[in-house]
Amino acid sequence: MNPGEQKKALDAWETSARYWDKYRALIAQMFAPLTSGLVEEARIGIGQNVLDIGGGSGEPSLTISCIVGPTGSVMYTDPVAGMVETAQAEAGRRGLTNIQFRQCSADDLPFPDKTFDLAIGRLSAMFFVDPVRAIRETLRVVRNDGCVSFAVWGPKEANPFFSTVNDVFDRFVESSTEDPDAPDAFRFAAPGKLAGILENAGAKNVIERQLNFQIEAAISFDQFWQLRTEMSETLREKMAGLAPAQLPTIKQAVADAARRYFVSGKMSFPAEALIVSGKKSAV
Numbered sequence: 248m249n250p251g252e253q254k255k256a257l258d259a260w261e262t263s264a265r266y267w268d269k270y271r272a273l274i275a276q277m278f279a280p281l282t283s284g285l286v287e288e289a290r291i292g293i294g295q296n297v298l299d300i301g302g303g304s305g306e307p308s309l310t311i312s313c314i315v316g317p318t319g320s321v322m323y324t325d326p327v328a329g330m331v332e333t334a335q336a337e338a339g340r341r342g343l344t345n346i347q348f349r350q351c352s353a354d355d356l357p358f359p360d361k362t363f364d365l366a367i368g369r370l371s372a373m374f375f376v377d378p379v380r381a382i383r384e385t386l387r388v389v390r391n392d393g394c395v396s397f398a399v400w401g402p403k404e405a406n407p408f409f410s411t412v413n414d415v416f417d418r419f420v421e422s423s424t425e426d427p428d429a430p431d432a433f434r435f436a437a438p439g440k441l442a443g444i445l446e447n448a449g450a451k452n453v454i455e456r457q458l459n460f461q462i463e464a465a466i467s468f469d470q471f472w473q474l475r476t477e478m479s480e481t482l483r484e485k486m487a488g489l490a491p492a493q494l495p496t497i498k499q500a501v502a503d504a505a506r507r508y509f510v511s512g513k514m515s516f517p518a519e520a521l522i523v524s525g526k527k528s529a530v
């Protein structure tokens with residue numbers, strides 16, 4: 248990405264920040280299995296000193312703050328000011344005192360070597376500008392043998408929470424040609440891709456686990472539609488380019504495709520993610 252593209256990407260996250268704040272309770276609930284997967288994989292427990300990379304509206308920092316307790320600490324990081332503000336405000340509302348907040352990119356972490364016991368990132372690694380550099384940075388700031396662990400989405404076809412909407416939009420609005428290495432939610436969906444990057448960055452004992460779970464919440468299709476079309480920059484852009492008459496047709500086509508995931512007032516989508524982890528080598 249050139250500097251202009253990087254700025255555009257960060258501006259898009261800045262616009263997204265208010266929606267990630269608006270839907271924070273739902274996001275926490277829907278993606279809780281990813282947090283549990285990271286906590287389990289990185290063996291996060293009482294008293295640890297944890298770095299969260301790309302913490303968005305506050306997860307998994309807010310959850311991990313309660314797990315590590317008063318003898319532990321969490322350093323939340325995100326390059327987007329709006330995300331940092333909303334996450335910090337929520338920590339204040341909850342009276343959490345063991346979290347600190349820093350606005351920074353994974354490519355350039357403002358911490359001395361070996362500051363943290365471990366580092367995690369939930370749904371952020373796929374947006375790193377230079378993933379090898381970012382993971383090298385992450386390894387630099389964890390102690391020897393410390394774990395770095397990232398949760399990323401698996402293939403589009405296994406994630407109808409996204410594909411039921413995106414596939415319909417793609418039929419109506421032309422998408423720009425996809426660069427498989429450009430920042431995107433599915434950039435690391437291919438098995439082994441992020442694991443290879445961890446190895447290139449110098450991590451040892453790299454492992455990749457597939458996590459299958461349900462994205463669940465007690466919301467209607469209309470609430471799902473609103474959440475998806477507000478939270479995603481790609482969809483916001485596509486909506487802006489539509490003729491007003493097209494929108495009801497698209498929404499109806501998505502409703503038809505998504506019907507089986509909404510039963511008895513509840514949304515439940517099958518989902519697939521990868522948890523990719525490695526350790527900092529002592530040398």
Ligand SMILES: C[S@@+](CC[C@H](N)C(=O)[O-])C[C@H]1O[C@@H](n2cnc3c(N)ncnc32)[C@H](O)[C@@H]1O
Pocket residue numbers: 260274278300301302303304305306307324325326327330351352353354368369370371374375376
């Ligand atoms: C999909 S959101 C995930 C947020 C949160 N971790 C969660 O799971 O709810 C991706 C986050 O990555 C952040 N991000 C984008 N580029 C980044 C970078 N270069 N380094 C670290 N985080 C980045 C965005 O600002 C955004 O908050």
